Amino acid sequence: MGTKKExxxxxxxxxxSIPAFVLLFLLFLIPLCLTLSNAVYSxxxxxxxxxxxxxxxxxxxLHVLGFTLYQALLSTLASVLVGLxxxxxxxxxxxxxxxxxxxxxxxxxxxxxxxxxLGFVIFYGNNGxxxxxxxxxxxxxxxxxxxxYSFKAIILAHAFFNFPIIMNLVSTYWEHMDYHCEQxxxxxxxxxxxxxxNITFPRLLPSILSACTLVFLFCYxxxxxxxxLGGGPQFTTMxxxxxxxxxxxxxNQAAATISIxxxxxxxxxxxxxxxxxxxxxxREQFTSGNIKSKKTVQGxxxxxxxxxxxxxxxxxxxxxxxxVIVRSFMASSxxxxxxxxxxxxxxxxxxxxxxxxxxxxxxxxLQHSMAIALLVALISIPTSLTLATAxxxxxxxxxxxxxxxxxxxxxSSVVIxxxxxxxxxxxxxxxYIMVVLAHLIIAIPFALRSVxxxxxxxxxxxxxAAHTLGADELRIFLTIEAPLLKNSLLTGAMFAFAxxxxxxxxxxxxxxSNIVTLPVxxxxxxxxxxxxxxxxxxxxxxxxxxxxxxxxEYLKGKENG
Amino acid sequence: MNKHHFVCxxxxxxxxxxxxxxxxxxxxxxxxxxxxxxxxxxxxxDWGPGPSIVPEFEKKTGIKVNLVSAGDAGQMLTKAESExxxxxxxxxxxxxxxxxxxxYESDLFASYASPMLTDIPSFLHFDExxxxxxxxxxxxxxxxxxxxIKDDMIPHSLADLTLxxxxxxxxxxxxxxxxxxxxxxxxxxxVYGEDNYLSWWKSMKDNALTIAEGWSSAYGLFxxxxxxxxxxxxxxxVYHVTYENxxxxxxxxxxxxxxxxVEAVALMKSSKHPELAxxxxxxxxxxxxxxxxxxxxxxxxxxxxxxPAAFQYAPKTEKNLTLDxxxxxxxxxxxxxxxxxxxxx
Numbered sequence: 054m055g056t057k058k059e060x061x062x063x064x065x066x067x068x069x070s071i072p073a074f075v076l077l078f079l080l081f082l083i084p085l086c087l088t089l090s091n092a093v094y095s096x097x098x099x100x101x102x103x104x105x106x107x108x109x110x111x112x113x114x115l116h117v118l119g120f121t122l123y124q125a126l127l128s129t130l131a132s133v134l135v136g137l138x139x140x141x142x143x144x145x146x147x148x149x150x151x152x153x154x155x156x157x158x159x160x161x162x163x164x165x166x167x168x169x170x171l172g173f174v175i176f177y178g179n180n181g182x183x184x185x186x187x188x189x190x191x192x193x194x195x196x197x198x199x200x201x202y203s204f205k206a207i208i209l210a211h212a213f214f215n216f217p218i219i220m221n222l223v224s225t226y227w228e229h230m231d232y233h234c235e236q237x238x239x240x241x242x243x244x245x246x247x248x249x250x251n252i253t254f255p256r257l258l259p260s261i262l263s264a265c266t267l268v269f270l271f272c273y274x275x276x277x278x279x280x281x282l283g284g285g286p287q288f289t290t291m292x293x294x295x296x297x298x299x300x301x302x303x304x305n306q307a308a309a310t311i312s313i314x315x316x317x318x319x320x321x322x323x324x325x326x327x328x329x330x331x332x333x334x335x336r337e338q339f340t341s342g343n344i345k346s347k348k349t350v351q352g353x354x355x356x357x358x359x360x361x362x363x364x365x366x367x368x369x370x371x372x373x374x375x376x377v378i379v380r381s382f383m384a385s386s387x388x389x390x391x392x393x394x395x396x397x398x399x400x401x402x403x404x405x406x407x408x409x410x411x412x413x414x415x416x417x418x419l420q421h422s423m424a425i426a427l428l429v430a431l432i433s434i435p436t437s438l439t440l441a442t443a444x445x446x447x448x449x450x451x452x453x454x455x456x457x458x459x460x461x462x463x464x465s466s467v468v469i470x471x472x473x474x475x476x477x478x479x480x481x482x483x484x485y486i487m488v489v490l491a492h493l494i495i496a497i498p499f500a501l502r503s504v505x506x507x508x509x510x511x512x513x514x515x516x517x518a519a520h521t522l523g524a525d526e527l528r529i530f531l532t533i534e535a536p537l538l539k540n541s542l543l544t545g546a547m548f549a550f551a552x553x554x555x556x557x558x559x560x561x562x563x564x565x566s567n568i569v570t571l572p573v574x575x576x577x578x579x580x581x582x583x584x585x586x587x588x589x590x591x592x593x594x595x596x597x598x599x600x601x602x603x604x605x606e607y608l609k610g611k612e613n614g
Numbered sequence: 615m616n617k618h619h620f621v622c623x624x625x626x627x628x629x630x631x632x633x634x635x636x637x638x639x640x641x642x643x644x645x646x647x648x649x650x651x652x653x654x655x656x657x658x659x660d661w662g663p664g665p666s667i668v669p670e671f672e673k674k675t676g677i678k679v680n681l682v683s684a685g686d687a688g689q690m691l692t693k694a695e696s697e698x699x700x701x702x703x704x705x706x707x708x709x710x711x712x713x714x715x716x717x718y719e720s721d722l723f724a725s726y727a728s729p730m731l732t733d734i735p736s737f738l739h740f741d742e743x744x745x746x747x748x749x750x751x752x753x754x755x756x757x758x759x760x761x762x763i764k765d766d767m768i769p770h771s772l773a774d775l776t777l778x779x780x781x782x783x784x785x786x787x788x789x790x791x792x793x794x795x796x797x798x799x800x801x802x803x804x805v806y807g808e809d810n811y812l813s814w815w816k817s818m819k820d821n822a823l824t825i826a827e828g829w830s831s832a833y834g835l836f837x838x839x840x841x842x843x844x845x846x847x848x849x850x851x852v853y854h855v856t857y858e859n860x861x862x863x864x865x866x867x868x869x870x871x872x873x874x875x876v877e878a879v880a881l882m883k884s885s886k887h888p889e890l891a892x893x894x895x896x897x898x899x900x901x902x903x904x905x906x907x908x909x910x911x912x913x914x915x916x917x918x919x920x921x922p923a924a925f926q927y928a929p930k931t932e933k934n935l936t937l938d939x940x941x942x943x944x945x946x947x948x949x950x951x952x953x954x955x956x957x958x959x
Contacts, residue, residue, distance in 0.1 A: 113951075171834055179782075179823075180839035201840075202824045277827050281835070285825030286788060286957040293827070297790035302947045303688050303716070579830045583857075584837065 069530070070443035073436045074454070081461055081494045084472025089316075091309035108310040114294065118314065121290045124204075124279065125272035128211035132268050133261070135212050135369075136219030138362055143220065144227035146359070147347040154363075156602035158217035158370055163555040163598050165572045166277045167579060168591045172373030173210060173282060175380060177201055182376060202284035210278045213369060215268040219261070225609075226260035226333065227253075259333035266326040270319060274465055291315040295467045312468045319463035320456070327455050330506060374595060381588035398589035412578070412586050414569050419593065422554055422571040425485065429492045430550035434542050436493065437500035438535060444501070445508040455505070462498040466558040473559060488560055488568055492553040499552060500545030507541040508534070540608050547605040551598045648678040649704040649890050652690050656910075657708055658683035663909045667902040674897070677890050687713060694882070695720050701884035704891040707749070707898065711876045711936055712796070714746055715943030723880040726892060730899035734915045737934055738876055746878035749898050750912040753872040753931050754797035755848040755865050756784070762842035771868050772805055775843070776817040785832045785844040786818070786825045790950055793875075794829045798845055799953060800942070801873035804935040808945075812956050819957055837863075848872065849911045849928040856924045864927065871933025877912070 092105055108114050143151065161169060176182050177200045184196035191197070200206055234256070238248045276292040291311060299308035384395035401412040402419070444455045461469070473491060511534060519529045557572040571590055578587040658664040658681055668679045684690040687708050694703055709717050717723060723745040731739070731747065740746040756775070758768070763783075769775050775784055787795035802811040823841040826832035836844035848865045855861060879898050885891045898906070903914040907921065913930065914921070 167830060167834075170831055171838075174835055174838050174840060178835075178838060178840050277831065280788060280791070280827035281824060281831045283824075285786070285819075285822065286790070286954060287959070289954070289958060293788075293790060297950065300686075300688065301790055301796060301950065303692075304947070576830070579834060584834060 070439040073440045074443070074457075076436065076490070077440075077457060077494065077497070080490050081469075081472075082457070085460075085464060085468065088305075088468055088472045089309050089313055091305040092313050094306070104306055104310050105313065108307070108314060114311060114314065117289050117291055117294055118318070120288065121273055121292075122318075124207055124211075124288070124290070125269050125275075128208050128215065128272040129265050129269045131208050131212040132215040132219050133265060135366070136216035136264075137223065137261070139216070139220035139366065140223035140227060142359055142362070143224035145347060147349055152603060152606040153599075155217075155221060155606050156599050157374075158220065158366075159551075159602045160374065160595055160598045161214050161370065162217070163551040164591065164594065165555055165557040165575065167557075168377060168575065168587070168594075169210070169214070169373065170277060170281050171579075171584065171587075172377045173206075173213075174201065175376035176372040177206075177209075183372070201282050204283060204288065206282040206284075207279050207288065210282050211272050211275065213373070214278075215271060216366075217370075218268055218271075219264045222264040222267070223257065223260050227257060230256060259329050263326055263329035263333060266322055266329060270322050270326070270463055273319060273322070274463075276466075292465050292467060295465055299467060308467075312465065315465060316463070316468075320460075323456055323459050323463050327452065327459065331509070377588045378592045378595065380585055381592040383585055392585075398586045401586070402589055402593070412583070415574055415586075415590060418569040418571050418574040418590075421485070421569055425489055425492065425570060426550045426553040428489050429496055429553040430546040432489070432493055433496050433500045433549040434546050436497060437504045437545050438538065438542055440497070440501060441504045441508045441538075442530065442534075444505050455501075458501050459498045461494050469559060485568060488570070491559045492556050493549075495556060495559060496549035496552045499548045500542075503541050503545035503548065504538060507538055511537055543608055544605045547601045551601050554597060555594055646678065647676060647887075647890060648680060649885070649887055649894060650680045650682060650702055651705045651707060651894065652682050652684040652694060652703040653707040654687045654690050655683050655685060663902065663906040666909075667898075667905050670901070671894060671897050674901075675890075675893055677893065679894065691716060691720065694722055698722070698884075701882060703882050704885040704887060705879060705881060705894055707877075707879045709746060709878045709880060710793075711740070711874075711878075711939060712793075712800070712942055712946075714740060714878070714939035717746060717880065718939070719943075722882055722884070724883040724885070724888070726881045726895065728892070728896055728899055730896055730916060733918050734899070735917055737874075738915050740876075740878060740939075746880050747895060747899065748876045748915045749879050749903070750906055750910055750915055751874055751876040751934075752910075752912040753848040753874055753934065754794060754801055755846065755850075755867070755872055755931075756843050757836070757846045757850045757863055758844075758866055759836070759839070759842040760862055760864055762839070769843070769866060769868075771870050772802065772814060773870075776814065776821055778821075780843065781821050782823045783841050783843055784818075784822050785835050785841045786822045787829055787832045787845050788825050788827050789953060791827045792829055794832075794845060794847075795825075797873050797875060799949065800937055801935065803949065804873060804937060805870045812952060815953060815956055825957070847911065848931065849913070849925075851927040852911065852924045855927050861927060865929055867929055867931060871935045872931040874934040874936050876915075876936070877910075 093100055093102060143155070174181060177198070178184070179196045179199070179201070184198050187193065187197050188195075200209065230253075234252050235248050238252050239245070243251070273290075274292055276290065276296070279288050279290055280286075280293065291314070295308050295311050295315065298304045298311060381398055382394055382396065383392040384397040397406075398412070400406040402415045404416045440454075440458055444451050444458065473487075515533055515537075516529055519533055524532070555572055556570075557576060560568065560570055560573055561576065571594060575587045575590045575594075578584070578590065653662075653664060656662050664681050668681050671677070672679055682703070684693050687710055690706065690708065691713060694701075694706055697703075706723075718741065725743040725745055726747065727744050728747055731744065734748055738748040738751055740748065756769070767779070769777075769780065774780070786798065789795040789799040799811075802814050805811075806814055824835065826835065829846065832844055833846060833850075835841065836846075843866070848867075851861070851863050851865055854863050879895050881888065881891050881895060899916055903916045903919040904921070906912070907914040907919065913928070
């Protein structure tokens with residue numbers, strides 16, 4: 054009887070996820086395999102593993118791999134050091150502006166990296182705001198801070214991108230942790246430090262490790278930041294090697310071989326990540342009751358420490374972001390004149406004045422981007438929901454499928470780009486539809502990340518109760534599971550929206566440059582020396598992202614009562 | 615139940631759209647006066663010369679042009695090669711001299727001695743068979759900020775740049791990830807020869823502020839004032855003059871000469887309308903020259919083209935250096951590996 058029921062369940066819900074898997078398969082797996090299969094086919098068409106073998110044993114590629122792992126490890130550690138205190142504060146204290154903090158800290162993640170690099174340079178550079186301020190303050194003739202163009206700049210920039218991930222993921226988990234054990238420990242006489250170290254920390258560990266794996270993955274695939282801010286080729290990553298082989302040497306075989314090597318590492322990380330994430334979800338069930346009540350900040354020292362931490366973080370994150378915003382309100386009024394306040398770029402952007410050069414297409418780019426992002430967000434809801442139905446169950450297949458769903462996050466953008474190119478050249482289509490679908494593939498892992506853990510948290514007794522009352526699987530799915538997941542689906546969709554809005558690499562590789570989106574125009578503007586205009590577009594992107602993330606924080610808040 | 619239907623409808627729509635747009639759009643009809651032209655993306659984009667010159671040609675000749683955006687220059691060649699069994703293109707635009715070796719090897723292109731070639735200086739010409747016809751060219755050069763580098767500080771050669779006084783004043787670009795960066799690598803080989811170019815890079819390694827991954831970031835650092843000298847093109851100041859009305863940024867002309875990149879247009883052997891295709895090539899080499907030069911920010915190949923005044927800030931070099939296409943193709947990967955080894959120490 055039991056087995057029969059299981060079968061029915063698999064059938065109905067499995068059927069639901071088929072379209073989404075077909076989509077993943079067509080748009081992601083096929084191009085990926087097309088690219089990677091080059092590794093075992095030589096130019097003459099022969100099949101051999103010799104290229105694979107020689108790459109895997111070459112001291113040079115091993116050295117590059119070593120460095121890539123090393124910088125990712127250090128960057129992850131730095132992100133944890135900066136992010137954990139923030140997670141503690143967000144999880145344990147109530148203060149005004151908490152949602153804004155969370156929303157703003159997520160923004161760097163969806164900005165095109167070229168804009169982040171620019172923001173960093175404007176703020177931390179030799180001629181940047183920080184240095185000029187210090188030079189004026191202490192009357193120096195040379196910039197005192199040499200932050201950029203060194204190894205520490207890489208770590209700094211990566212921490213900038215990624216500490217919010219640690220902060221948000223760990224604090225969310227921390228907030229929802231059942232407080233029983235801590236209460237018990239304190240009743241038994243443990244002081245708060247001991248309680249933290251012996252009880253809270255071990256319970257938090259899976260979530261910290263799972264957030265770390267995610268951060269490690271992003272740093273592993275980082276490219277522009279390492280090269281521009283790090284100072285050059287002494288810091289070479291796997292991504293650069295893949296790029297060089299594919300684009301400069303036009304050696305698809307070598308590119309594919311290195312991609313496979315790189316992919317093996319990221320797959321291991323993904324397996325680790327999904328494993329850790331499942332572990333953390335399984336330990337902690339849905340708790341609606343005994344959540345630790347939040348304190349308001351009291352006492353001079355805790356106030357002072359929290360204040361200090363917030364100031365440092367704000368400077369760290371807001372510095373580069375504000376630089377971009379401030380720059381967007383500047384224009385030089387005359388011949389080689391100094392920059393002054395001006396609304397010129399916004400007037401051009403919104404079509405009040407005819408835009409010069411690429412600014413002329415800015416408004417339509419904004420409209421296109423909004424339309425694409427909206428479509429991606431809408432499609433991501435049914436896609437991630439149906440995928441999640443197949444993923445929530447335990448077992449080998451669901452693990453393998455989950456890996457497939459997360460894979461787009463781990464594959465280098467160069468490899469995806471090559472694959473997309475192969476597909477679009479075969480089917481003679483490179484219109485907006487392809488862009489929407491490509492963005493969807495990129496957004497799916499993030500939407501899934503928001504939905505699957507919540508799905509796993511739904512207590513089985515809800516479903517058993519529904520069964521007993523005679524509901525069939527489809528009805529349970531539609532009337533119990535889907536409504537319970539409403540908010541996490543919306544959160545996922547909003548993340549998809551923001552990601553799509555800021556996506557540049559895939560759009561550029563895929564499009565035949567008749568496609569204008571906000572980041573594409575931004576890229577073109579930078580390419581034609583108009584940084585102020587690019588910053589104005591960047592500001593629009595920042596404002597929309599903050600709004601979207603604020604909304605999603607608001608939804609989460611509602612969900613938690 | 616509605617939700618379920620909604621899911622199905624949305625997914626069905628997605629697939630329907632995908633399959634509709636997947637229908638092959640080009641069908642060659644032998645009776646029509648129509649040619650298909652492959653160009654790299656930037657040529658066909660809103661900011662490229664394609665959208666303005668194609669209608670002009672169509673109006674002038676009545677020949678319809680189907681302009682296909684075929685990826686970057688490398689992908690374009692790969693695409694044309696992969697279609698050898700069922701060729702689509704009649705003309706391919708945008709093969710650079712660095713890729714010429716690969717282009718000859720593919721055996722895709724026919725000879726065409728266009729009458730316009732007489733107006734194109736001989737240093738731009740490709741092989742004697744004229745399988746590739748030059749339509750524009752540019753020189754890589756260092757651009758400097760006149761507010762930061764006073765007249766007595768101006769470098770006059772690549773060798774000057776390695777002097778201690780330029781420490782942290784130069785921004786370079788990586789040849790592994792950027793065509794401009796690759797231009798500098800070839801430039802140093804042309805000036806110093808295969809035996810000595812690496813020693814220039816060795817001494818330059820510590821002098822450079824950073825080696826950016828692409829031209830956009832490098833030029834961004836430059837205009838932010840991070841360093842006063844950057845690798846770019848001789849034509850870069852034209853933008854600042856035209857759009858910002860400033861002559862603050864100027865090109866450095868070096869005594870050793872400058873690497874030259876030449877872009878070519880080529881006639882496909884497989885073309886079913888060679889006469890129409892030739893008309894198009896002639897048009898590219900004559901009437902379309904100014905528009906191409908302006909939007910590509912290159913010099914026109916045809917010496918009869920009259921350039922606007924701003925181009926006086928894009929000084930032409932005395933010596934145009936190039937490497938033989940075959941030499942580049944044979945050695946490029948080794949050069950890059952050697953370079954990588956020196957620079958990563």
